[in-house]
Structure formats: C-alpha cells, structure tokens
Amino acid sequence: xxxxxxxxxxxxxxxxxxxxxxxxxxxxxxxxxxxxxxxxxxxxxxxxxxxxxxxxxxxxxxxxxxxxxxxxxxxxxxxxxxxxxxxxxxxxxxxxxxxxxxxxxxxxxxxxxxxxxxxxxxxxxxxxxxxxxxxxxxxxxxxxxxxxxxxxxxxxxxxxxxxxxxxxxxxxxxxxxxxxxxxxxxxxxxxxxxxxxxxxxxxxxxxxxxxxxxxxxxxxxxxxxxxxxxxxxxxxxxxxxxxxxxxxxxxxxxxxxxxxxxxxxxxxxxxxxxxxxxxxxxxxxxxxxxxxxxxxxxxxxxx
Numbered sequence: 001x002x003x004x005x006x007x008x009x010x011x012x013x014x015x016x017x018x019x020x021x022x023x024x025x026x027x028x029x030x031x032x033x034x035x036x037x038x039x040x041x042x043x044x045x046x047x048x049x050x051x052x053x054x055x056x057x058x059x060x061x062x063x064x065x066x067x068x069x070x071x072x073x074x075x076x077x078x079x080x081x082x083x084x085x086x087x088x089x090x091x092x093x094x095x096x097x098x099x100x101x102x103x104x105x106x107x108x109x110x111x112x113x114x115x116x117x118x119x120x121x122x123x124x125x126x127x128x129x130x131x132x133x134x135x136x137x138x139x140x141x142x143x144x145x146x147x148x149x150x151x152x153x154x155x156x157x158x159x160x161x162x163x164x165x166x167x168x169x170x171x172x173x174x175x176x177x178x179x180x181x182x183x184x185x186x187x188x189x190x191x192x193x194x195x196x197x198x199x200x201x202x203x204x205x206x207x208x209x210x211x212x213x214x215x216x217x218x219x220x221x222x223x224x225x226x227x228x229x230x231x232x233x234x235x236x237x238x239x240x241x242x243x244x245x246x247x248x249x250x251x252x253x254x255x256x257x258x259x260x261x262x263x264x265x266x267x268x269x270x271x272x273x274x275x276x277x278x279x280x281x282x283x284x285x286x287x288x289x290x291x292x293x294x295x296x297x298x299x300x301x302x303x
Contacts, residue, residue: 001122001149001185003279009125009152009187010259010281017127017250018120019045020113022093023243024055024132024170025077026069029225033295034131034243035077036217039086040298041251047086048116050074051109052093053132056173063133063173064095070132080217093136097174104139113140117147125187127250130155131243133170138177141184152187156246158265160195161282167269168193178265182280188262189249189281197242200286204229204237206296214300221299248291249283256285 021038025031038045052071054063071092078084093109104110113128113136120126128151130137137155141148157170157178170193171178181188191197207225211218229237248254262280264272 005122006185006187006279007259009122010189010279012249013127016044016046018048019127019129019250020049020051020116021047022051022053022109022128022130022132022134022136023074024053024066024070025073026059026066027055027057027132028059029221029228029239030241030243031070031131032073032077032221032224033241033299034247035074036081036221036299037244037295038129038247039081039083041247044251045247047089048126049089049091049112050086051091051113051136053130053136054094054096054173055132057169063097067093067095077217080220094139097133097135098138098176098180101176101179102142104142105135106143107136107139109136110139110143113137114144114147117150118144120150122149126151128153129246129250130157131170131246133173134177134181135174138174138180141180141186145184148184148186152189153181154189154191154246154249155181156191156193156197156243158190158192158263158271160192160284161263161271163192163195165269166265166271171265172269175265175267182262182265185278189257189283190263191242191246191249191283193242196284197245197286198240199288200242200245200291201238201240201288202292203239206292210296211300214302218299244291244295245283245286248286252294254287254291254294255283256287257281257283
C-alpha cells in the first residue's frame with residue numbers, strides 16, 4: 001500500500017460505514033457499553049458481524065472460557081437491545097493466543113473476517129473495531145494477507161507512548177498478535193489506554209441519574225457496573241469505560257489524534273520506536289463530557 005493511500009485510510013470516515021466489532025465482552029463492564037453504543041449509532045455504523053475475543057483474568061478459566069463467556073454475553077446484550085436479528089452475525093473467536101508471529105489460530109471469527117473483508121476494496125474498506133486481545137484480527141491477516149488492503153483497524157490496545165510501561169491487558173495477553181497489527185502495514189488507529197482513555201470514566205451518580213430506569217439495557221448496565229466496583233463500596237468512585245472510545249473514533253468529533261510512525265510493541269512491555277516505519281493514527285485526547293452525553297442519550301433512547 002502506498003503512503004498516500006494509507007494516509008487517506010487513516011482519516012476518520014464521513015457518512016455511513018460498515019463495521020465489525022471484536023470484543024472480549026465478559027471481561028469487565030466497558031465492552032457492554034461499547035457494543036450497545038455501536039448498535040445505537042445507526043446513522044453512522046452498519047454492523048456486519050460481532051466476534052468474541054479470548055481473555056484470561058478472574059472472570060475466566062483461560063482464553064477459551066473467556067471467549068465462550070464473551071460469546072454468550074454478546075447474545076445476552078442483543079436480547080436486551082432487542083436486536084436478536086443479529087444473532088447469526090455473532091461468531092466465536094480464538095480459544096488461545098498466537099504461538100508466534102507467523103502462525104494463525106483458525107476460528108469462525110477469523111474465517112468470517114477473511115471472507116467478509118474480501119468483499120470490500122481499498123476505496124471502500126471494512127472498519128474493524130477491536131476492544132480486546134487482537135488475536136482474531138491478526139489470525140485473519142495471517143490467513144488472508146490481502147485483507148490488509150481492504151480493512152481499517154481501530155484498536156483500543158496498549159498504553160500511551162509516554163506511559164512508563166506498556167503492560168496493557170489487551171496487548172500483553174497476545175503480544176505476537178499486537179506486533180502483527182502494528183507491523184504488517186494495515187491502516188491502524190490506536191486508542192491507548194492509560195494516559196489517554198483513562199480519562200473516560202463514569203461515576204455511580206451519573207449512572208443512576210442518566211440511565212437507571214430508562215430501559216432494560218440501561219438497568220443492566222447500571223447494575224452490572226455497580227456490582228463490579230467491589231473495591232469502592234461505600235466510597236465515591238468513577239470507573240473507566242474506555243472501550244467506548246474505539247467506537248467513538250468513527251462516530252463523531254470526540255477524539256484528537258495525529259499521524260506518527262507505527263510503534264513497535266516489544267516483548268518486554270515497552271515500545272520500540274523506528275522513524276522509518278509506516279504511519280499509523282494515534283489518539284491522544286478524548287472529549288470526555290461530549291462523548292458521555294452522546295453515549296447516555298443514545299443508550300437511554302433520548303438521542
């Protein structure tokens with residue numbers, strides 16, 4: 001892909017675009033907000049598929065269990081959203097992480113992305129919003145390298161370049177997959193976590209005032225979020241829901257970003273920098289209040 005074409009694809013699109021979401025939905029609480037927000041942005045985003053991503057933490061027994069729980073959570077959210085018409089567009093993802101930077105892991109999600117992306121073109125790409133370990137997307141690229149020309153990846157992964165380390169959950173679970181995404185030349189928009197999206201938080205008071213009682217989905221999001229904040233019972237708190245920002249890059253003027261050479265996620269949890277690398281787009285600021293307003297109005301049905 002030539003430099004001018006790549007730069008053009010790194011511009012935020014105008015008008016309606018086709019999108020898929022790759023999500024470790026059961027991991028915590030922000031994926032639920034992101035998925036719900038994406039489906040509420042009907043004037044901007046046409047959802048073509050939802051992929052369940054693997055994850056490993058206290059909510060799973062390992063990547064396979066995390067992926068399956070995420071798959072079931074996606075179906076649960078679609079029921080709350082009254083979008084069960086999308087059930088057949090939900091695909092199970094990888095049951096493990098890449099063993100190296102050359103070996104894909106086949107899954108229904110990766111295989112579907114390969115086939116779907118080949119229906120698009122350099123002029124009209126498919127947007128791949130990823131908010132978990134990037135295993136499914138990296139596997140699809142290894143399986144079908146031609147899709148690099150036909151997709152744009154928007155990934156919430158890694159910390160800010162100025163952060164003292166890069167041991168971020170989505171990235172460090174599968175560093176090999178992250179290195180593929182940053183290194184293969186696919187148009188990439190990075191939404192960093194700590195130092196950038198860590199400013200995108202919500203509080204209990206906001207949830208109760210703006211969402212509670214609005215609909216079944218909102219009540220679920222409120223209850224689930226409050227239940228997750230076990231570390232701050234009886235205290236004031238706010239909680240990051242940063243996965244929403246990856247969707248928001250496509251939906252409106254909620255982010256500030258610039259072009260820089262693609263960073264290199266190293267295995268020692270730091271970034272390598274090479275000024276001769278191909279360009280990527282790097283988000284450095286989130287318009288928190290404007291995005292929260294848009295999120296709450298769309299989820300509550302008052303947009």
